Structures are given as structure tokens and as C-alpha cells.
Amino acid sequence: MTTKVNFPVTAGSIVVPYGHVIGNEKWRGSEVAQRLQGKVRLIFEDGLGLVDFHLPNRTCILFISEADLVAGDEFKRRLVRFRKASSLRGIVIVEKTQISDQYYLGVQKLVVLELGMVLLPVANQGEASQLIIQLVREQSRDHGANPFLRKQRAQLAEPAVLQTVQQIPGVGKTKALLLLQQFGSIHRLCNVSINELEEVVGQTVAQRIYTFLRS
Numbered sequence: 001m002t003t004k005v006n007f008p009v010t011a012g013s014i015v016v017p018y019g020h021v022i023g024n025e026k027w028r029g030s031e032v033a034q035r036l037q038g039k040v041r042l043i044f045e046d047g048l049g050l051v052d053f054h055l056p057n058r059t060c061i062l063f064i065s066e067a068d069l070v071a072g073d074e075f076k077r078r079l080v081r082f083r084k085a086s087s088l089r090g091i092v093i094v095e096k097t098q099i100s101d102q103y104y105l106g107v108q109k110l111v112v113l114e115l116g117m118v119l120l121p122v123a124n125q126g127e128a129s130q131l132i133i134q135l136v137r138e139q140s141r142d143h144g145a146n147p148f149l150r151k152q153r154a155q156l157a158e159p160a161v162l163q164t165v166q167q168i169p170g171v172g173k174t175k176a177l178l179l180l181q182q183f184g185s186i187h188r189l190c191n192v193s194i195n196e197l198e199e200v201v202g203q204t205v206a207q208r209i210y211t212f213l214r215s
Contacts, residue, residue, distance in 0.1 A: 022054040035129035069100040096121040170208040
């Protein structure tokens with residue numbers, strides 16, 4: 001069940017309780033919203049501006065759909081405006097399909113190399129919702145948790161998350177499994193040091209992953 005409330009907006013950010021997602025009103029009724037319902041507490045707000053979903057810990061999701069990629073450069077201007085105006089941690093989820101694949105390298109260069117943001121490719125809105133759910137759950141578990149027990153709780157991610165990690169350059173199924181077993185989630189993977197990555201996949205692949213995910 002979803003509800004609509006007015007959350008305070010301070011310094012360009014929404015205050016999001018742990019276990020919640022604040023979704024842009026435009027996503028109401030979408031596949032992403034439908035799949036989030038029942039998994040996290042989803043609340044819609046019509047004043048999010050450039051952001052699609054706000055998560056706890058000052059994290060937000062900007063979703064670039066197949067249609068956005070095909071339509072032209074408007075999504076690029078949106079990302080640049082967000083990066084210049086916001087101090088939030090932005091994660092860009094891009095819908096990488098057979099149709100939009102030809103645009104992906106350009107998006108990767110803009111998001112990762114020029115804007116210094118995290119880029120996560122997905123095949124569809126269903127995979128996007130799986131990523132959002134895992135990020136929210138991971139942040140909720142980390143809140144107030146004993147840091148010495150966190151690694152013990154790491155579990156193998158759902159198939160959609162595993163498939164997404166495999167799309168990182170140099171990472172196949174075996175390395176994706178190793179990474180998720182070691183770090184537990186994409187959220188942690190995006191924040192580990194290159195030395196930690198080297199211990200799992202070696203220096204060459206670690207450098208590729210670090211460059212790809214570095215925020």
C-alpha cells in the first residue's frame with residue numbers, strides 16, 4: 001500500500017526514514033513502484049525535481065530508461081544539473097537493452113568519468129526495483145548494527161543483482177559471486193577500497209571495477 005505525504009525538504013534533500021523509499025509522483029503505477037510495494041515502505045512525493053527515488057543516508061536514484069536514451073540528450077542535461085546542484089549521493093540506474101545498448105558507452109563515460117557518479121545497468125524496471133530494495137535493506141541493516149557482525153550477515157544476492165554485477169567490465173559469473181559473497185551487496189561494493197577489491201579479484205580486474213563504480 002502506498003501513501004502520499006509531504007516530507008520536509010532541507011538543503012535540497014528529503015528526510016527519508018530507514019526502510020522507506022520516497023518516490024517521484026511520476027512513478028506511481030509503474031512497474032518499479034508495483035514491485036517495490038510490500039518490499040519497502042513506498043511514499044510518493046510530487047516535489048522531488050530531478051530525482052526519481054530518495055533512499056535513506058542521503059542517497060538518491062536517477063533512473064535513465066530506454067526511452068530516455070533513445071529520445072536524445074535531455075537526460076544528460078538532467079544528470080549534469082543534479083551533479084552541480086546537489087550534495088546527495090546519486091546512483092544512476094540505466095536501462096540497458098538491445099535497443100539502448102548503442103548509447104551505453106557514452107552514458108558510462110558521462111556518468112562515471114565526467115560526473116564521478118555510480119552507474120548500474122539493468123535490463124528492465126524489474127531489475128531496477130530489485131537493486132533499490134537491496135540498497136534500502138542494506139542501509140536499514142547497517143543502521144545501528146554491530147560492525148563486527150556485518151560480514152557474517154552477507155548473503156548471496158538475488159539473481160537480478162547477480163546479473164547486474166556481471167555487467168561490470170571484467171566481471172563474469174564467478175567473480176560476481178565472489179564479490180557478492182565478500183561484500184554482500186552492490187551498496188557495499190560501490191564503497192570498498194581498491195585494495196579490498198584486489199584481495200578478491202586481483203589487481204587488473206579490481207582496477208576496472210573501481211574505475212567503473214567509483215563515485
